Amino acid sequence: MLKRIMGLALNRAPLRQYYLEIGAYLLKKGSNVEIGQILKVKNVKPGVQQVKVVTEMYFSFHDNKITHRTGTRVLRK
Structure with a gap:
């Protein structure tokens, strides 16, 4: 900063x-999360995981809240 x-x-x-x-x-x-932080992990197959990742953060002036959007990614070993 x-x-x-x-x-x-x-x-x-x-x-x-x-x-x-x-x-x-x-x-x-x-905020309580960072962009790129993994929120949820689901094992699809051995060696393959489906994860929810924070992709976007924004501030809602109407609700006076910090909110985030998530996206689904697939990780392979």
Whole structure:
């Protein structure tokens, strides 16, 4: 976070960009999951697993909640 703020200061970014970077940092820190985190594992065959992975996170201003979307991926050994 500090590197981003220093980069913005050195490049003389507008104040709005500072607010966007700080807001994005706080949203990521306040959520209970990370993008790419595996939520559920299901063994399909020996050596093949079907997993649910967090693919997207967003903030709903109407509900005042951080929510996420998941996608299904297949992992092979």
